[in-house]
Amino acid sequence: MKLIIAIVQDRDANKLMKALIKENFKMTKLASSGGFLKSGNTTLMIGVNEEYVDKVITIIGNTCKTREETVVSYSTTEATGIYMPYLSDSKVEVGGATIFTVDVEKYLKV
Known part of the structure; x- marks a missing residue:
């Protein structure tokens, strides 16, 4: 038995869970938060x-696509010391999934 741990963006989570349930896979959902953009993850x-590992990974890959987002940066004005948001020209790739697959030594349901 294997345990697949998939970290996905919140906006992809419901669609992914529906796709997995449609194929009769069961899962446990945990709320988490990302590091780079501090956005919500599931x-x-x-x-x-x-x-079934490859089938699950294929479903995840087909459901959780990457996309570009513009980064909002903050700067301090010298005169006032106030933080002002501004849109930077930099875009980052978000979405997709981070997937870990680990061996399960023992599985019990009590």
Whole structure:
């Protein structure tokens, strides 16, 4: 048995969970937050037999696409010391999924 841990953006989470449920995969949903943009993430823990790992990863890849977002940066004006937001020219790639697959030594349901 394998445990797939998938970290996805909140905006992709519901669509992913529906796609997994449609294929009869069960999961546990955990709320989490990202590091780089401090945006909301969802962590899904999905326990599957080894032969289904690739199928689950394919569903995740088909559901959680990457996209570009403009970064909002903050600067301090010298005269007032006030933080002012401004749109920078830099764009970052967000979305997709971070996936970990680990061996499960023992599985119990009590």
